[in-house]
Amino acid sequence: MTSTPPADSILIDWGTTNARAYRFVRDKEEPDKAARDRRRLPRGIRQVPPGGFPAALAELLGPWLDDAAAPPRILMSGMVGSRQGWVEASYRPCPARLADLAASLCAVPGLPHAHIVPGVCRGGEGAPHDVIRGEEVQVFGAVADDAPAVLCLPGTHSKWVRYADGALVDFATAMTGEVFQVLRSHSLLGALMPAAAAAFEDAAASGVVAEAFRHGLDRSGEPGGLLHHLFGVRAEGLFGAIPADGLEAYLSGLLIGHEIRAMAGLFPTADPVRLVADGTLAGLYTTAFRHLGRAVEVVDAEAATIRGLTRILEQAGLLA
Amino acid sequence: MTSTPPADSILIDWGTTNARAYRFVRDKEEPDKAARDRRRLPRGIRQVPPGGFPAALAELLGPWLDDAAAPPRILMSGMVGSRQGWVEASYRPCPARLADLAASLCAVPGLPHAHIVPGVCRGGEGAPHDVIRGEEVQVFGAVADDAPAVLCLPGTHSKWVRYADGALVDFATAMTGEVFQVLRSHSLLGALMPAAAAAFEDAAASGVVAEAFRHGLDRSGEPGGLLHHLFGVRAEGLFGAIPADGLEAYLSGLLIGHEIRAMAGLFPTADPVRLVADGTLAGLYTTAFRHLGRAVEVVDAEAATIRGLTRILEQAGLLA
Numbered sequence: 001m002t003s004t005p006p007a008d009s010i011l012i013d014w015g016t017t018n019a020r021a022y023r024f025v026r027d028k029e030e031p032d033k034a035a036r037d038r039r040r041l042p043r044g045i046r047q048v049p050p051g052g053f054p055a056a057l058a059e060l061l062g063p064w065l066d067d068a069a070a071p072p073r074i075l076m077s078g079m080v081g082s083r084q085g086w087v088e089a090s091y092r093p094c095p096a097r098l099a100d101l102a103a104s105l106c107a108v109p110g111l112p113h114a115h116i117v118p119g120v121c122r123g124g125e126g127a128p129h130d131v132i133r134g135e136e137v138q139v140f141g142a143v144a145d146d147a148p149a150v151l152c153l154p155g156t157h158s159k160w161v162r163y164a165d166g167a168l169v170d171f172a173t174a175m176t177g178e179v180f181q182v183l184r185s186h187s188l189l190g191a192l193m194p195a196a197a198a199a200f201e202d203a204a205a206s207g208v209v210a211e212a213f214r215h216g217l218d219r220s221g222e223p224g225g226l227l228h229h230l231f232g233v234r235a236e237g238l239f240g241a242i243p244a245d246g247l248e249a250y251l252s253g254l255l256i257g258h259e260i261r262a263m264a265g266l267f268p269t270a271d272p273v274r275l276v277a278d279g280t281l282a283g284l285y286t287t288a289f290r291h292l293g294r295a296v297e298v299v300d301a302e303a304a305t306i307r308g309l310t311r312i313l314e315q316a317g318l319l320a
Numbered sequence: 321m322t323s324t325p326p327a328d329s330i331l332i333d334w335g336t337t338n339a340r341a342y343r344f345v346r347d348k349e350e351p352d353k354a355a356r357d358r359r360r361l362p363r364g365i366r367q368v369p370p371g372g373f374p375a376a377l378a379e380l381l382g383p384w385l386d387d388a389a390a391p392p393r394i395l396m397s398g399m400v401g402s403r404q405g406w407v408e409a410s411y412r413p414c415p416a417r418l419a420d421l422a423a424s425l426c427a428v429p430g431l432p433h434a435h436i437v438p439g440v441c442r443g444g445e446g447a448p449h450d451v452i453r454g455e456e457v458q459v460f461g462a463v464a465d466d467a468p469a470v471l472c473l474p475g476t477h478s479k480w481v482r483y484a485d486g487a488l489v490d491f492a493t494a495m496t497g498e499v500f501q502v503l504r505s506h507s508l509l510g511a512l513m514p515a516a517a518a519a520f521e522d523a524a525a526s527g528v529v530a531e532a533f534r535h536g537l538d539r540s541g542e543p544g545g546l547l548h549h550l551f552g553v554r555a556e557g558l559f560g561a562i563p564a565d566g567l568e569a570y571l572s573g574l575l576i577g578h579e580i581r582a583m584a585g586l587f588p589t590a591d592p593v594r595l596v597a598d599g600t601l602a603g604l605y606t607t608a609f610r611h612l613g614r615a616v617e618v619v620d621a622e623a624a625t626i627r628g629l630t631r632i633l634e635q636a637g638l639l640a
Contacts, residue, residue: 121559124561128539128542128552128556129552129556129558131555157551158547172548173551174548175507178508179507179550182503182507183499186502186505186506219448223582223585224494224583224585224586225546225579225582225583226545226546227494227499227575227579228494228495228579230499232448234451235449236449238451239443239444241443241444255547258546261545262546263545263548265544266544
């Protein structure tokens with residue numbers, strides 16, 4: 001299934017540390033063909049002062065606002081809809097269908113043509129709570145309507161999602177990325193690591209860094225638990241069993257290994273896990289899945305965002 | 321077995337954030353009776369500038385130096401013997417007996433009557449490395465010579481130790497306390513917690529805080545892994561399923577629960593685990609062991625330090 005992006009529509013993925021906008025301009029000669037522009041602003045919701053969202057949006061969109069004949073449709077997803085964002089778009093409970101999200105778009109006060117996609121929640125009545133905001137759009141951009149799938153969306157807070165029968169049925173979060181960052185920056189594990197991170201693009205390659213990453217993946221399957229394995233970053237470093245250049249990759253391998261092993265247990269599937277990622281994370285997680293003997297197929301995260309937002313716009317009848 | 325502390329001896333437990341000194345003064349009327357003084361200085365090795373250890377020691381001992389007829393014997397343990405400490409006392413490998421430690425005391429340059437106890441290491445040739453420094457003394461203070469035991473010494477870096485046949489046979493570290501601190505202070509998990517920690521003295525009591533702690537212990541046994549469970553501190557907090565006052569205790573329960581479950585797997589025993597702790601940690605871990613259905617007996621950590629250092633002094637033939 002493909003969705004043709006509508007003309008005069010702007011899709012925005014606005015997270016904690018970045019905002020990315022995509023504009024579709026239909027070709028006047030060939031109305032079925034749409035060109036795509038993108039603009040990026042390193043201003044996530046944490047960098048926007050109270051009351052500063054209209055100005056931040058104007059900066060993000062820049063010349064696009066002057067170009068437009070009429071105010072464009074704007075659809076936003078991500079932390080911009082959280083309590084700390086522009087306006088809170090309440091969570092929809094699981095199971096959540098595309099139509100549920102499209103029916104619950106949150107209006108933005110003072111901007112009649114702008115909406116924010118709600119997040120999704122699960123739990124209650126004894127079951128553990130969890131929340132997702134932004135990745136739910138990527139899920140609907142990464143699946144075909146009728147095929148069940150387990151998806152992994154790695155990041156600061158990795159999301160694992162079960163999709164079935166046209167709905168986001170269940171999900172769970174692992175704090176992998178944030179735990180990596182705080183341990184790297186604020187614990188004694190960072191003390192033995194070089195200040196500048198070693199290049200770490202291709203975890204499947206040979207060399208100290210890639211080897212340390214795979215070593216961490218292997219270690220994550222041994223007894224003792226994550227809290228014990230973490231101390232190994234220091235102990236193996238002290239004895240030079242892992243060179244200083246490899247310690248960051250070893251820590252990364254430990255954490256990603258623990259995430260995949262435990263979350264694959266929560267979300268068993270006979271099919272390849274659909275990994276929604278790009279850049280370095282796509283490389284690390286692909287290596288990790290394969291090293292652990294698990295089938296994986298990669299879906300480009302940006303493409304999933306654009307396709308998901310477009311599908312919601314379409315479903316909501318907001319196409320121009 | 322009891323060890324009579326020698327007269328004119330000073331025992332020092334010098335760690336990363338604190339230094340504690342104990343002096344023994346033999347009663348002239350009753351030579352078998354020894355009184356104990358203690359002095360404490362909030363100056364761990366991190367707070368001592370390069371070259372500053374002689375001055376820090378003088379400050380720690382204060383009037384004791386003037387009182388002494390002759391320079392007292394000084395035996396130190398802990399991070400003071402690390403590479404970042406006064407002088408590095410190399411690690412002894414496992415299995416390590418009391419006699420091994422006593423035979424490897426490290427002299428302190430310029431202080432002929434002072435020594436530092438070596439740490440203990442394990443691993444190599446494919447086996448995971450680990451290090452212990454300070455707690456090895458407490459182990460020898462907390463055991464009887466001939467009885468095998470599994471010991472848990474909780475803290476910033478919790479140590480689990482197997483003692484058998486008069487030797488520290490094996491051990492492993494869990495970063496429980498440090499992970500708690502960095503997540504509390506530097507991750508988004510701290511955002512929903514009140515700035516001042518709720519009183520959290522008696523984890524076995526009723527009330528929001530104790531209940532949240534036990535809830536965390538229970539959750540630690542469910543599938544999904546620690547990285548997933550950690551995010552629950554935020555998610556349960558967002559929905560008010562755990563009140564803000566209880567979130568810190570919930571985080572603590574999750575981490576301690578994960579530590580005990582995984583480390584008890586590494587160190588199986590039919591006997592009660594010997595918990596070497598005092599204060600709040602003794603209360604939390606005792607509650608945790610009991611809540612998880614595991615037998616435990618508490619050994620006072622300070623008493624174990626004093627007894628361990630005294631035994632080493634004795635074994636080394638350094639008694640006055």
